[in-house]
Amino acid sequence: MADELDATIYYDDDADTGYLDDATVAVIGYGSQGHAHAQNLNDSGIDVVVGLREGSSSRDAAKSDGLSVATPPEAAAQADVVSILVPDTIQPTVYDQIENELDAGDTLQFAHGFNIHYNQIQPSDDVDVTLVAPKSPGHLVRRNYEADEGTPGLVAVYQDVTGDAKDQALAYAKAIGCTRAGTIETTFREETETDLFGEQAVLCGGVTSLVKQGYETLVEAGYSEEMAYFECMNELKLIVDLMYEGGLGEMWHSVSDTAEYGGLTRGDRVVDDHAREQMEAVLEEVQDGTFARQWITENQAGRPNYDQIKTAEENHEIEAIGEELRGLFSWADE
Ligand SMILES: NC(=O)C1=CN([C@@H]2O[C@H](COP(=O)(O)OP(=O)(O)OC[C@H]3O[C@@H](n4cnc5c(N)ncnc54)[C@H](OP(=O)(O)O)[C@@H]3O)[C@@H](O)[C@H]2O)C=CC1
Ligand SMILES: CC(=O)[C@](C)(O)C(=O)O
Ligand SMILES: [Mg+2]
Ligand SMILES: [Mg+2]
DSSP: OBOSSSSOEEOGGGOOGGGGTTOEEEEEOOSHHHHHHHHHHHHTTOEEEEEOOTTOTTHHHHHHTTOEEEOHHHHHHHOSEEEEOSOTTTHHHHHHHHGGGOOTTOEEEESSOHHHHTTSOOOOTTSEEEEEEESSOHHHHHHHHHTTOOOOEEEEEEEOSSSOHHHHHHHHHHHTTHHHHOEEEOOHHHHHHHHHHIIIIIITHHHHHHHHHHHHHHHHTTOOHHHHHIIIIIHHHHHHHHHHHHHHHHHHHHSOHHHHHHHHHHHHHHSOHHHHHHHHHHHHHHHTSHHHHHHHHHHHTTSHHHHHHHHHHHTSHHHHHHHHHHHTSTTSOO
16 A cells, blocks of 8 residues: 555555455446446456346347346346446436345445435445546556556545445455556545546546647648647647656657747646636536536436537547548558
8 A cells, every 4th residue: 555645545455356255246337437347347256247227238248248137126136236337317317226126235336426425316324335436438447457457546435334345345446457556545525526627627628628729720720630630639649648658757758859848838828827717617616516416407408408519529520530530540440
């Protein structure tokens, strides 16, 4: 355990999958996280059953991956740990379907704290409630596990009636590969707020806005779409890979002095004080529940705004030129 840092971080040696040896884990959902957790748990020797609704389009995939499949209530009835890995706004409905199948001492496990933190799910007081949240998209949780690597994660306990909630959560984190890379102990509130902020202001929202703005600036100045795509989208991965491997310094070391000087003197003009004020406003809307209420209301209304902005994003010209160019990479499937 690395405790000389501010946070308490757990690694493989700090976790014992023995806490899941006699348990069955129901993974409800087989999407981005669900397919990864279910397969990683299974490959780690944990007894897994996948819970999917009747007629689910994911049933064939789960079965072809060698996993047993049941409906969410059936899976929960068989399980000692129920991992809720369906979309956040669906979870309260799915919880209603399974809550009567939970026995005293079972565990309700999440990969994001949204529904507990914003009181959308009030779990019964006789079950453990835990969180193991990979800091990674689900498909890389699986890919890294198969490569004998891992993805960092967060672990939290909301309710511990058995006395083993944290040890069992660490066993789960180890079985999906998170303690290979490090799993930070936190709370449902901290995970929820930092995850929502990070995906909105940096990882998903901020970065894609930066890419699109850069692309549009070049194209509107008369440069070709191809040039703008390779400069502002394709090369971003190559730059971020270096940051991932060795920090900002690794990237600055690898790029030219010209790029380093230009980046260090112009970067804060683009992502400036106004951007920082907006980041702080975005965080405040996460903390005071404004975002959660907006997202819940949006779903209750049938996602009219979400569908509209999602369609506009899909139709952004960078997507078309990108698909065309990626298809021409020498290694692309012919
Ligand atoms: N995506 C990610 O990388 C990350 C996600 N998380 C968290 O993990 C959890 C799961 O997210 P994610 O994996 O993205 O979810 P997905 O959107 O990938 O979940 C899809 C799964 O949910 C099922 N599903 C969808 N709607 C329903 C429904 N109405 N009833 C029953 N099942 C339904 C689908 O089944 P069907 O095939 O039948 O449609 C499918 O199996 C969330 O809490 C999320 O915040 C945390 C970290 C990262
Ligand atoms: C992949 C991840 O960590 C996110 C962005 O938080 C999510 O998909 O919710
Ligand atoms: Mg996240
Ligand atoms: Mg998230």
